[in-house]
Amino acid sequence: MTVAPALTGEPAVAGKDAVSLGALERSAGLVMRIAQLTVFDHFFAVFGQSEIKISEFTVLYAIAENPGIRQGVLADVLKIKWPNMTKLVRALEEHGHIERHIPPNDRRSVHLRVTQKGRKQIAASEEKMYRSDRLALAMLDDEEHDQLLRLTRKIAGWPSVQEA
Amino acid sequence: MTVAPALTGEPAVAGKDAVSLGALERSAGLVMRIAQLTVFDHFFAVFGQSEIKISEFTVLYAIAENPGIRQGVLADVLKIKWPNMTKLVRALEEHGHIERHIPPNDRRSVHLRVTQKGRKQIAASEEKMYRSDRLALAMLDDEEHDQLLRLTRKIAGWPSVQEA
């Protein structure tokens, strides 16, 4: 029930006794946040100084999977705030990865599509995404990985794989 | 294998067909992030306009559990960046919740202790923390909650409860 200061590699603080968080160590919400930050450290390490950010890649990929999707819908699913999605979409458009279409029947909305260049970008970055995941969760075996996916889907309010 | 746009309560975008994220739906790292954001929505809802922020409470509680701890050690364990920890510690000190001690044998470091007032603040807020966790993870049964805790501890690099 104690936490070693060193989380990866060499100790962040050498020679320090273990730190205990007491009852907080049983707050799955808190531990989950720390685990998530740890995971994303790996993601950033893999993507590094890539030409496309993880958030941009995720949105780009999602648009490819859902041609013509509205950006607000995507924002809600990915838990991205609408103003941030506006910026992401603008960046993707400026890089020529997507196109914005305004349908005549509802000119408030913006429908998104991936361009040929966007498809190439996905092909070029896709493997990084899977590698990030494997690297970040290398301490889990296959069964644990599946468990984690099942639990996190449930928390996020996504249907379980069976019922989908 | 599809994601309903509505995650909680009423649909964020009514009348929209389900969104699929394709292969990304099997990236536990990505799903974990979305789940974590969902969890913290509940945390913020419970803490709301409390006099103390969740981050401040967590740090305060951790100091109480580890009297005299250095703030850098705490920052590394909680995955808080050092400059942010500086601000958190300053805020806690200004509110009279903690004291900073500079030991004569190493005057670079700052050792932290909770004051009597800090202890009262913990007593006053502690229950909110547990309530947040219960509320945010209400969709999990006890076994699933334990599983989640075990998996996230492993990802965060914390020893399992057994081996501690």
Place this chain on the structure above:
DNA sequence: GAAAAATAGTTTATTCGCAAATAATTTGAA
């Protein structure tokens, strides 16, 4: 024992995320 390297923490400047306000359009109600 002096210079160089490492450690602990803070400051600064910038980026990022968010809430609130705004704009444009569509829907709904009187």
Place this chain on the structure above:
DNA sequence: TTCAAATTATTTGCGAATAAACTATTTTTC
């Protein structure tokens, strides 16, 4: 019809988070 409310997206302003540079002190190396 006409006007109020809702929807969709963007802009703006501000506060939080980050990286990089900096200060102070201690440890190591030669």
